Amino acid sequence: MAVEFLKGHGTENDFVLLPDPDGVLDLTEARVRALCDRRRGLGADGVLRVVRPDFGPWFMDYRNADGSIAEMCGNGVRVFARYLVDAGLVPEGGFAVGTRAGERQVVTHPDGSVTVDMGRALVTGTGTATVGGSAFDGVAVDVGNPHLACVTGVPVAELDLEAPPGHDPAQFPHGVNVEFVNVLEEGALRMRVHERGVGETRSCGTGTVAAVASWLHGTGQRTGKATVDVPGGRVSVVVEEETATLTGPAVLLARGELDQVWWDAL
Numbered sequence: 001m002a003v004e005f006l007k008g009h010g011t012e013n014d015f016v017l018l019p020d021p022d023g024v025l026d027l028t029e030a031r032v033r034a035l036c037d038r039r040r041g042l043g044a045d046g047v048l049r050v051v052r053p054d055f056g057p058w059f060m061d062y063r064n065a066d067g068s069i070a071e072m073c074g075n076g077v078r079v080f081a082r083y084l085v086d087a088g089l090v091p092e093g094g095f096a097v098g099t100r101a102g103e104r105q106v107v108t109h110p111d112g113s114v115t116v117d118m119g120r121a122l123v124t125g126t127g128t129a130t131v132g133g134s135a136f137d138g139v140a141v142d143v144g145n146p147h148l149a150c151v152t153g154v155p156v157a158e159l160d161l162e163a164p165p166g167h168d169p170a171q172f173p174h175g176v177n178v179e180f181v182n183v184l185e186e187g188a189l190r191m192r193v194h195e196r197g198v199g200e201t202r203s204c205g206t207g208t209v210a211a212v213a214s215w216l217h218g219t220g221q222r223t224g225k226a227t228v229d230v231p232g233g234r235v236s237v238v239v240e241e242e243t244a245t246l247t248g249p250a251v252l253l254a255r256g257e258l259d260q261v262w263w264d265a266l
């Protein structure tokens with residue numbers, strides 16, 4: 001059976017979508033790595049498998065480019081929602097998407113943007129990230145997946161994020177996404193990120209929520225909102241006591257069929 005794919009991105013955090021309503025695709029780590037490879041595959045930061053469970057909403061089976069599984073993807077869930085609407089699987093407006101971090105309510109907007117209720121951004125402590133021998137104080141934030149968000153006076157553009165930033169593996173036994181954040185002005189942040197299982201990406205939705213939560217924590221505030229500029233664009237985040245919302249673009253740009261011989265050989 002032909003394997004259909006789509007390509008999409010949210011603020012240039014890019015994904016291969018694999019519609020698999022009946023959950024029959026054998027999506028191995030090797031296949032995810034090959035799909036995401038930017039030379040021998042389609043190229044992407046991750047894969048979103050689109051599954052319809054027997055009960056509950058459409059489920060986003062998210063995989064990182066290295067084949068690992070993650071709980072949640074804030075940019076991915078917007079692109080996933082855009083796909084469901086464009087494919088006529090749900091009506092435009094508000095609906096739930098299942099993720100490994102739990103159900104997430106999304107609202108698709110006529111201008112193509114999507115708002116996601118990301119759940120609570122839970123500050124779990126503080127930590128330190130290292131880049132090139134320099135230490136950066138950070139705030140550990142659970143957004144369904146783990147983050148260490150470091151607000152710093154060092155311009156983020158100057159950081160070399162080619163190698164994974166160092167972190168305390170005892171604090172993050174399953175790895176961590178690390179954000180570096182500049183405060184441009186009240187309510188306006190700039191961020192770069194090194195994602196667990198991927199490397200530096202042009203954006204990370206859960207990371208932007210962690211960045212705003214970290215900034216608020218550092219200023220003694222529990223709630224607030226900010227725009228977050230990332231290399232791939234801009235998103236808006238609102239942090240409330242019990243939940244946080246993320247709004248940003250979601251783009252689908254291509255669709256096709258995988259070559260069966262290539263797929264079968266993986």
Ligand SMILES: N[C@@H](CCC[C@H](N)C(=O)O)C(=O)O
Pocket residue numbers: 013046064069070071072073074075076145146177195196197198201203204205206207
């Ligand atoms: N890019 C995503 C986060 C994807 C998962 C992350 N790499 C992890 O392993 O937790 C986002 O937009 O949130």
